[in-house]
Amino acid sequence: MSPGPLLLVAFLGLTAGTAGCRRMRFWLVATLTGCASGLAAGAWALIAGPVWDWEPGVALGGQSVHLRLDAISAFFLVLLALLGGAGSLYASEYWADRAHPASAPPGRVWWNALLGFMALVLMSANGLHFLMAWELFAVCAYFLITRERHKREVRAAGWLYLAASHTGTLCLFAFFTSLASRTGSWELGPLRDRPDLAPLFWLALFGFGVKAGLFPLHVWLPSAHANAPSHVSAILSGVAIKMGIYGLVRFSGWLPVPEAGGWVVAGLGVASAVLGVAFALGQHDLKRLLAYHSVENIGIILIGLGFALIAAARGDAAWGCLALAGGLLHVWNHGLFKGLLFLGAGSVLHATGTREMSQLGGLWRAMPRTALLFGLGAAAISGLPPLNGFVSEWLVYLGLFEAASSRGPAAWAAVPAAILLGMTGALALACFVKVCGVVFLGLPRSAAAQRAHECGPSMRAAMMLLAAACVAIGLAPVLFWPLVIRTVAAWRPEWNAAAPSVPLTTLGIVHVALALMAALAVAVLGWLVRRNGLARAVTWDCGYAAPSARMQYTAGSFAGIITGWFAWILRPRTHAQPVVGLFPKRASLDQHTPETVLEDVVEPAGSMVMRLSTAVRRLQHGRMSAYILYLLAGVAALALLAVWGGAR
């Protein structure tokens, strides 16, 4: 038995879904079958199977097709299949034919193609085919992001995504072609004994880093995630950006890494984590805020990977293993809870038609199940026990603490990294208190929020699936530990024996106890409420007897103090007309946090390039004689070069 037949079924399911995209039920069944088989294949390869290698002897683009499913690929494939299934289920109701008759069927085709090509990226063992699948999956994602391309900001987001993605792909072209020219083959595989390949790591870091959205390269991420349909945001944030992480993990495992590589990755990880959450705090758009949390979580994953690389360079297996295991488990966890959160945000958007948090509020009355599931995801992403976010962050912390108790520069770096990671967790908690408080609690701030309704069964089922996975990893981490360790061993085979013993059983018991206590508390409270009834009273109102919904804390005012700490990088733009005098006139306050890197670095650089090229364009004026002068100057320069070269 091998994963081959299962993968074939997955392929057939996705293809059949593409062919039958006009009939929604058929598409859903076919795609879900495909995702389930993919999940089974990944789980099989991860739990038991040896490396699955498949070379059918067919050539594509002059290279023979070669697919390989080892533990690392399988680890990411499981996440892809799970989120792909949940997203399909969700989309069948969220992006239904009735509401989107023109864009729903093509959207399903792109969706299936996206899933298929991402799976190909994961399994491709040939550099050329890797690049093909990579490019095709990026293009599919573009068409999914621009489902609502009649809106200007959606088109702008899609364009930015495409430009950024291709910048990264350009680096990957350089990476794979240099790799192929230095090794003489496009075949990918372990090449750790070739120290001359180490500098290629920087190309891979940039190319995969753009896709992963690590801090200065994340410019495309917020607008693309915010403007895509929510199930697409979920898969983009949950899986697509993890493809960048997959690339980094894959090639840092197969190829030698330069001495400074681990330090740079860890540094970028810390920067992404802290600044990602800082930017998230400044956002007023629900999905944009979640998108910045993706930057933060990619940072946490990279901290794990970076310290693992440092450990590998120093030969410290024990804490490197822990850090990488934490990072990898966080790949899963972030995919699960961020998928859940985006689907929850999609339900809010579906029910109210707005992502603007200043228009929402009080939604838990209208949509209690969504509120509950979103709250669960928020607790998980904030790293609160007994959920899965805590488990993976705890593993990263353990790795950092072990590193801190070792000797050398890694110890010095681990302490600030751990402190900043703790700060990130606290800020993330603050941010999600803000989200849950502003969106679900209080009173509705607009008519749209008042008319909100609970989402349908398919959307709820998709969210419940992801929430169940979050709870499962949180309550029984020990079940998932062998899978993570197998993946770590595939990354560095020599670490196989050095797997550290982690008290995950104890952690699981504590988590179960915490969950039971919470359930007990809820039951007791519910019983008390039912026995005594609820008495409603006015809020404490400072003596003002007629408070209105507009007097609630807004998203901006809630996070105002914290965003103030980060004003040096957030650079919030405020247009204020303050209240003056005893009989004040109309006053207003409007605050907006721009994407600093995009608006202050990328855009000025881009406009400078445009100015330069416009200046060069003036050389093209249609005067023949000047063209002859260019020609003559060019020939003269060549002649000089020839004479100078001859003289040397």
Place this chain on the structure above:
Amino acid sequence: MTDTVNLFIGLAMGLNLMALASSRIPSIIRIEAAQGMVLGVLPLLLEGEPSALVIAVAAAVVGVKGFLIPSLLRRAMRAAHIDREAAPRLGFVPSLLLGAAATVGALALGLALPLMPEHARLLLVPGSFATIICGLILLMSRTKAITQVCGFLMLENGIYLFGLLLLGSTPLLVEAGILLDLTVAVFVIGIIVDRIQRSFDSLDTRMLTELRE
């Protein structure tokens, strides 16, 4: 014999400078005709005992460049009522100085290039460079369409001079083809010049910038 060839090439280089210095269009046409004839005779001198083929080529070059093309140009000039390059983009003295500098530079370049021993003592390569550059200077500095045609002719003469290096191996058909192309080109330009004159009442090529993209 080498001296005779060098003398003729030197003559052609001198004619370059004369063309750069003259302001009247008929005299430029006359100079081009003379240069064409001087260069047309060269194959006979280069080959010790010229074959019938070489004689035919030389006769054709002299006939076309010395008589046919100049007469076509004169006709176009008469049709356009223009016989003076009134406002050149670069003055006559500066363009003459530039041409002289180009000639000196071409000689220096000829010394620096690794040539075959049988060509090393001939002025073929420097002469061809000098003529090409002078042709380009003429093209750049003059504004009237007919003068520009003369610049192209000079450019072609330079290329032809370079082609003489391969006299033995260039097939007749190529020579004949080049000559035919040139004649047709001048013929067509003559018609175009007439049309431009009728449409715009000017032959100033500075105004012809609409088709740049």
